[in-house]
Amino acid sequence: MKEDLRGFDNHGYPEGWFGIGWSSDFLDGQPVQRRLFGEDIVFYRGASGKLIAMGAYCPHQGAALAVGGKVEGDCIRCPFHGWAWDADGNNADVPYSARGRVGVRNKTWTVEEVADHVFIWNSWRDEGPRWEIPDIDFLQDPQMFWNPVDSTRTWLNARLVPQMVTENIVDFSHIKYVHLAESDSELEKFGAQDHVFSVVLRQVFRTRKGPVVGRDHIEAHGVGINIARMKFLNYEITNLLNVVPVDASHSEMRVTIGIKLPDDLDVPERASDLPGHFQRAIKAHLDSQDQDMPIWENQIYRANVPWAPEEARAGRALRKWAHSLYESYDGKPEVTT
Ligand code: FES
Ligand SMILES: [Fe+2]
The missing domain is CATH 2.102.10.10 (Rieske [2Fe-2S] iron-sulphur domain)
Incomplete structure (x- = not known):
């Protein structure tokens, strides 16, 4: 390790x-x-x-x-x-x-x-689940293409903790550098409610037909489950990202990409039978996590970030929310960053 x-x-x-x-x-x-x-x-x-x-x-x-x-x-x-x-x-x-x-x-x-x-x-508490698993029934929509062989990827023993992956959802400024977006991304909305932190992110993607604007609606359900949904041209793409701790410094990460195909298209068994641009979209979304991975696996965690003014509110809000998911939060003052 x-x-x-x-x-x-x-x-x-x-x-x-x-x-x-x-x-x-x-x-x-x-x-x-x-x-x-x-x-x-x-x-x-x-x-x-x-x-x-x-x-x-x-x-x-x-x-x-x-x-x-x-x-x-x-x-x-x-x-x-x-x-x-x-x-x-x-x-x-x-x-x-x-x-x-x-x-x-x-x-x-x-x-x-x-x-x-x-x-x-x-949980460290000796009781059952305190909230429900997020609704991922959209993966069972008959027009949704996904399967564990063609539209998923797994990373075992990655040197990261789940919270680092969740912090990515408000980190609009890394998208241009790590994910090679066409131009700066914008955080249009963010906020915490109980165990859910939601974000709307405006991104500009490079495609073969030139730049395309997309709005990513992302929800983190605790720090383990991130669901990103985006309407793009004539289809909708969803990214279900699961991160689970192995130990204090390592995690397993798994992503499932689902593409909701237009109604006039039959949903094939295998990705290789999809039109080329859907195959490329699946690959691009799977590869996107590989772009973050060398950063996460080699960084140290700065508990006190010298935030740029534009990123401070969302960065602090996400960390404050995440902090409440740990046992160390009970009865203790919040850590300020
Ligand atoms: S029954 Fe003896 S170790 Fe399991
Ligand atoms: Fe990222």
């Missing part, structure tokens, strides 16, 4: 929903172990179809449940001494004991699947 991120001033892991992949990443009967929020977690799909997440190591003697564990109903049976754990993490069976089971629990996480995307709730 790359060196730790220096200077980040929020401690612990932010509260919220975090996208961790696509439903097709989690196959029946095949438990997988992932490291998220500094913890090792086993995911498996129970017989009911429900995706279950619990501590990766058996509470008995610590075997890794993903390595040889067997899914039985909605339980997972440990490969070491055969103890079974149910979907709530309760011990369900000690096969060789007259007591049948013991009163021991494994930690569990809330996992939901929406539009073939998988989300996990993280």
